[in-house]
Structures are given as C-alpha cells and as structure tokens.
Amino acid sequence: MGEAPAFIADDLHTSFSNGLHLKLNEFETATVIGNKTYVIGGINDPTSTGVRIFNKSTGTKPKPFKGHSTILLNKDRILIIKTNSKSNDSIWFLEVDTQFVEDQKKKFETEVVAWSKGVIGDAERPIVISGPSGVGKGTLINMLMKEFPSMFGFSVSHTTRDPREKEENGVHYHFTNRSVMEEEIKAGKFLEFAAVHGNLYGTSVEAVEVVADAGKRCILDIDVQGARSVRASSLEAIFVFICPPSFEELEKRLRERGTETEEQIQKRLRNAKAELEQGKSSGLFDHVLVNDDLEACYERLKKSSHGAFELLNTETEVFDLPMDFSLSKINEKILINSGIDERRIVLDLSSMKGGAPGRTRGLCMYTTGN
Numbered sequence: 001m002g003e004a005p006a007f008i009a010d011d012l013h014t015s016f017s018n019g020l021h022l023k024l025n026e027f028e029t030a031t032v033i034g035n036k037t038y039v040i041g042g043i044n045d046p047t048s049t050g051v052r053i054f055n056k057s058t059g060t061k062p063k064p065f066k067g068h069s070t071i072l073l074n075k076d077r078i079l080i081i082k083t084n085s086k087s088n089d090s091i092w093f094l095e096v097d098t099q100f101v102e103d104q105k106k107k108f109e110t111e112v113v114a115w116s117k118g119v120i121g122d123a124e125r126p127i128v129i130s131g132p133s134g135v136g137k138g139t140l141i142n143m144l145m146k147e148f149p150s151m152f153g154f155s156v157s158h159t160t161r162d163p164r165e166k167e168e169n170g171v172h173y174h175f176t177n178r179s180v181m182e183e184e185i186k187a188g189k190f191l192e193f194a195a196v197h198g199n200l201y202g203t204s205v206e207a208v209e210v211v212a213d214a215g216k217r218c219i220l221d222i223d224v225q226g227a228r229s230v231r232a233s234s235l236e237a238i239f240v241f242i243c244p245p246s247f248e249e250l251e252k253r254l255r256e257r258g259t260e261t262e263e264q265i266q267k268r269l270r271n272a273k274a275e276l277e278q279g280k281s282s283g284l285f286d287h288v289l290v291n292d293d294l295e296a297c298y299e300r301l302k303k304s305s306h307g308a309f310e311l312l313n314t315e316t317e318v319f320d321l322p323m324d325f326s327l328s329k330i331n332e333k334i335l336i337n338s339g340i341d342e343r344r345i346v347l348d349l350s351s352m353k354g355g356a357p358g359r360t361r362g363l364c365m366y367t368t369g370n
C-alpha cells in the first residue's frame with residue numbers, strides 16, 4: 001500500500017480524536033489509529049477502493065476554506081492558493097519533505113506533514129548570541145534594541161528558573177514550571193531547548209514567529225547547546241559567540257551583577273569553562289567577539305550582523321484574489337490567471353526563504369494587466 005501524506009480537501013469540518021478536521025465524502029469511513037487517520041472508500045473511483053492516509057500535521061493550520069488550487073513545488077511542499085481571499089492570507093504550504101518536516105519526523109518518530117503560511121516580504125536572518133553566563137550578552141543585546149528598536153526584536157525564551165528582581169514575565173522570559181514546559185516540549189512547541197545551570201530553557205517557535213511577524217530581525221540569547229540545535233534546524237541564523245577577556249573578569253562580572261547565590265555562581269563558572277572551549281573551537285559560530293571594552297565589542301557586533309541595518313521592507317500591498325482562477329508555473333513564478341478579467345497575479349517564489357519555522361518569507365506578489 002502506497003503511503004503519502006494527503007492534503008486535506010475542501011469543507012474541513014468533522015473533528016477526529018487526533019485533532020484532524022475533515023469532511024468525509026459519501027461512502028467513506030475514517031478510522032483513527034494513533035496519530036494517523038485512514039479514510040477508506042469514496043465514490044470518485046468506482047474501480048477501486050481508495051485509501052487516504054492523514055498523518056500527524058504540525059504548524060499553524062489555515063482556517064477551514066472552501067475553494068483552493070494546489071501546485072507541487074520541488075517535491076517537498078505543496079503550494080495551496082485560496083480563492084476569494086485576501087492576498088495576505090491566501091498562500092499556504094503543506095510541507096511534506098522539507099528540512100523542518102524531517103526534523104519533526106525524527107523528533108516524533110512518526111510521519112509528519114507541516115503547514116506553513118506564505119508571508120509576503122523579507123525577514124533578515126535571525127542572530128543567535130551565545131557565551132558564558134555573565135559575559136555581557138544581555139548588555140549588548142539591550143544596546144542593540146535601544147539603538148534600533150524598530151529593527152530588532154528579542155526572542156523571549158521560556159525558563160523554569162525563578163524570576164530575578166526587575167524581571168518581567170513575558171518580557172525577559174516566559175517563566176514556567178518544569179512539568180508544563182516538558183509537556184510543551186513533547187507537543188513540539190520548541191525550536192530548541194536545553195538544561196542550563198540546572199534549569200530548563202527553550203525558544204518556542206512562537207517566540208521567533210512573533211518577532212518575524214512584526215517585520216523585525218530576531219535576536220536569540222541562548223546557550224551553546226541551544227545554538228547547536230538551532231544550527232541543525234531550519235532557521236537560517238547568524239551565530240555570534242561572546243568571550244570574556246579573561247576567566248577572572250568573567251567571575252568578577254558575575255559576582256558584581258549580584259543576581260546569583262554563591263552556589264549558583266560556582267555552577268555557572270564551572271559550566272563556563274566547557275562553554276568557552278566549545279564556543280571557540282567548534283566551528284559552530286560565524287563570529288567570536290571578545291567583550292573587553294563594551295563599546296568596542298558593541299561596534300564589532302554591529303559589523304558582524306552584516307546587512308542588519310538595511311531598512312526592512314515591511315509594507316506590502318494587500319489585494320483580493322478572485323473566486324475563479326487557474327494556476328501555471330514558469331520557472332520560479334506562479335501565474336494566477338483570473339477566470340473573469342484580464343488580471344493576472346504573479347507570485348514570485350525565487351527568493352523564498354524561511355523567516356521562522358512555519359512561516360515562509362521572501363515571497364513577492366504583484367498584479368499585471370487590468
């Protein structure tokens with residue numbers, strides 16, 4: 001029996017215990033086994049009994065919609081264009097064999113397909129900043145956010161550690177507890193997570209999406225293990241490692257910050273040794289900066305994030321897609337030919353790149369003709 005992840009067709013409105021919504025055709029039955037739904041029967045092909053297999057799907061799904069057209073792209077994703085919709089909510093992808101789907105398959109050890117929304121416009125590569133505790137990552141990031149508030153957005157991580165004085169939930173971290181976070185990790189909500197200095201820390205997919213959706217470049221402050229996970233993920237980031245000028249200076253900064261107990265400081269310093277070795281030698285990082293003089297390091301950080309200071313194109317025109325259209329593909333351009341007038345809408349996929357998992361940016365859409 002051939003097994004292919006299936007696209008869920010029109011009129012998605014029956015719910016199954018595995019969270020799947022679909023409408024069965026006449027004479028079809030649906031059986032849920034684990035996270036797969038087997039739809040058997042159907043009246044479309046009288047010569048055989050069709051079997052459709054609906055696998056576990058992940059990502060933000062589109063709201064149920066009636067009309068759509070599909071086109072297969074590179075055999076790794078299906079492009080779905082909704083009819084009678086606004087251009088900013090018309091483009092969806094069902095990823096069947098992308099890197100993101102492969103990652104999810106490994107994680108869940110099951111077949112997975114993933115929805116991702118096509119987003120028109122650009123999103124610059126996120127910046128991952130790592131380095132031992134107390135080296136000055138947060139200080140440098142704050143300087144960047146203060147100088148360029150509309151350009152950079154901070155990825156607010158989840159953590160199971162207690163908030164420090166002046167730390168706000170949802171601003172500095174999403175403070176949570178271990179059992180809740182473990183459940184959310186199992187549910188695939190995290191792009192990366194790691195046990196750091198005795199607590200769990202993680203970057204949710206949503207934390208990155210929120211920043212990208214605001215048209216800003218995302219900054220992640222995460223440890224070396226997290227950086228390694230992000231490097232292996234579908235997020236195309238720039239990786240920067242911050243070193244102290246000496247171990248003694250690192251200890252001094254950590255103590256003078258005054259936010260940890262002596263026991264915690266000792267633990268962080270022990271971990272710093274391994275982190276410094278990995279950071280400097282692993283080839284994981286694109287840039288290694290020494291934070292001796294703060295201003296000088298900040299200037300080098302800005303240079304490392306090359307391209308970051310170009311203006312982001314966040315303004316995109318919104319227009320209506322027709323009720324009826326046909327699709328054709330020429331190279332990297334999808335032509336949406338209106339069935340009613342001479343108007344033709346062009347979707348240019350040539351610069352297609354991921355701003356965040358579950359979101360595809362770098363798409364350009366424009367109209368030609370009347």
Ligand SMILES: Nc1ncnc2c1ncn2[C@@H]1O[C@H](COP(=O)(O)OP(=O)(O)OP(=O)(O)O)[C@@H](O)[C@H]1O
Pocket residue numbers: 131132133134135136137138139140253254256257291292293294295
């Ligand atoms: N170049 C510098 N020279 C002197 N002090 C610095 C420098 N950079 C940062 N600091 C100070 O070092 C302390 C630690 O900095 P910061 O909190 O930014 O570190 P961090 O790397 O974000 O730590 P953590 O990973 O624990 O969050 C702060 O008190 C900060 O003011």
Ligand SMILES: Nc1nc2c(ncn2[C@@H]2O[C@H](COP(=O)(O)O)[C@@H](O)[C@H]2O)c(=O)[nH]1
Pocket residue numbers: 130131132133137157158161192193194196197201202203221222223224225226227
């Ligand atoms: N892997 C991840 N590491 C993270 C994340 N958020 C923060 N961190 C790192 O944890 C340590 C300690 O942070 P602190 O706020 O308790 O001092 C530091 O190295 C951070 O970079 C995350 O989401 N994932």
